[in-house]
Amino acid sequence: MKTGTRTVVSIVAVLLAMAVCFHMFLGFYTIQPIGALPEGRTLIVWRAGGEPFFNSPDAVCLERVEGVSLMCRLVTMGQAPVDRIVVRLPYMEWAYLASTGGRKFDR
Secondary structure, three states: OOHHHHHHHHHHHHHHHHHHHHHHHEEEEEEOOEOOEOOOEEEEEEOOOOOOOEEOHHHHHHHHHOOOOHHHHHHHHHOOOHHHEEEEEOOOHHHHHHHOOOOOOOO
């Protein structure tokens, strides 16, 4: 194997390992734009045991009470993983929709 080919294979292997580690340990937590946070927010967080890769307050409400309400949103926002934030990003609708199974709820 030539040196150039080995370098490419090594880079691909490192990138693949990084992607696997990202998926195993980190995840997206997306807060839809609402009155308290009109621009919304997407966070990359260290995941807790059993936490899905894509998560949001609305996804937690859907899981726990099979619906989304203002009261449920307030409670789950209070339980947001603020102590595990790695990176704060602008709102990304695709991550929000991935957390809710493609469903969108009123602000």
